[in-house]
Amino acid sequence: MTTAIGLLAALLTTAAFLPQVLHTLATRDTRGISLRMYVIFVAGVLLWLIYGLLVRDLPLILANAITLLLAGAILYLKLRHG
Amino acid sequence: MTTAIGLLAALLTTAAFLPQVLHTLATRDTRGISLRMYVIFVAGVLLWLIYGLLVRDLPLILANAITLLLAGAILYLKLRHG
Numbered sequence: 268m269t270t271a272i273g274l275l276a277a278l279l280t281t282a283a284f285l286p287q288v289l290h291t292l293a294t295r296d297t298r299g300i301s302l303r304m305y306v307i308f309v310a311g312v313l314l315w316l317i318y319g320l321l322v323r324d325l326p327l328i329l330a331n332a333i334t335l336l337l338a339g340a341i342l343y344l345k346l347r348h349g
Numbered sequence: 350m351t352t353a354i355g356l357l358a359a360l361l362t363t364a365a366f367l368p369q370v371l372h373t374l375a376t377r378d379t380r381g382i383s384l385r386m387y388v389i390f391v392a393g394v395l396l397w398l399i400y401g402l403l404v405r406d407l408p409l410i411l412a413n414a415i416t417l418l419l420a421g422a423i424l425y426l427k428l429r430h431g
Contacts, residue, residue: 321354
C-alpha cells in the first residue's frame with residue numbers, strides 16, 4: 268500500500284507536466300510562465316537524473332528522464348515565445 | 350558527493366516554484382498556466398507527502414510540504430484569476 272502511494276505520487280508529479288506542454292503548444296501564451304521557475308526546475312530534475320544514475324535507482328531514472336523532457340519542452344517554448 | 354547531488358536536486362526542484370508564485374502574484378496573468386497541470390501536480394505532491402510520513406523520511410516530508418504550499422498557492426491563484 269505504501270509503495271503504491273509512492274508510485275502513484277511519482278506518476279502524478281511526472282505526468283502533470285504533459286498538460287502544461289499541450290496548453291503552451293496550443294496557446295503559445297508563455298507570459299504567465301516564470302522563466303526562472305523552469306530554469307531552476309530543469310536544472311534540479313537534471314541533478315535528480317544524475318543522482319538516480321549514480322545510485323542506480325530505476326524509478327528515479329525513469330521518472331526524471333520523462334520530467335526532464337516535459338519540463339525542458341516548456342522551457343524551450345518559454346524561450347522561443349516569451 | 351552523491352548525497353550532495355541529491356540534496357541539491359531536492360533543493361532546486363522545491364525552490365523552483367517560488368519564482369512562479371512571485372511572478373503570478375506580480376502579473377496576475379494565469380492564462381498561460383495549465384489548470385490541469387497544477388491539479389495533477391498538487392495531488393501528486395500531497396501523495397509524496399503522505400508517502401514520506403508513512404516511511405518516516407524527513408527530507409521527503411520537508412521538501413514536499415514546502416512544494417505543496419508553493420504549488421498550492423499557484424493553483425489557488427489560477428483558480429482565482431484564471
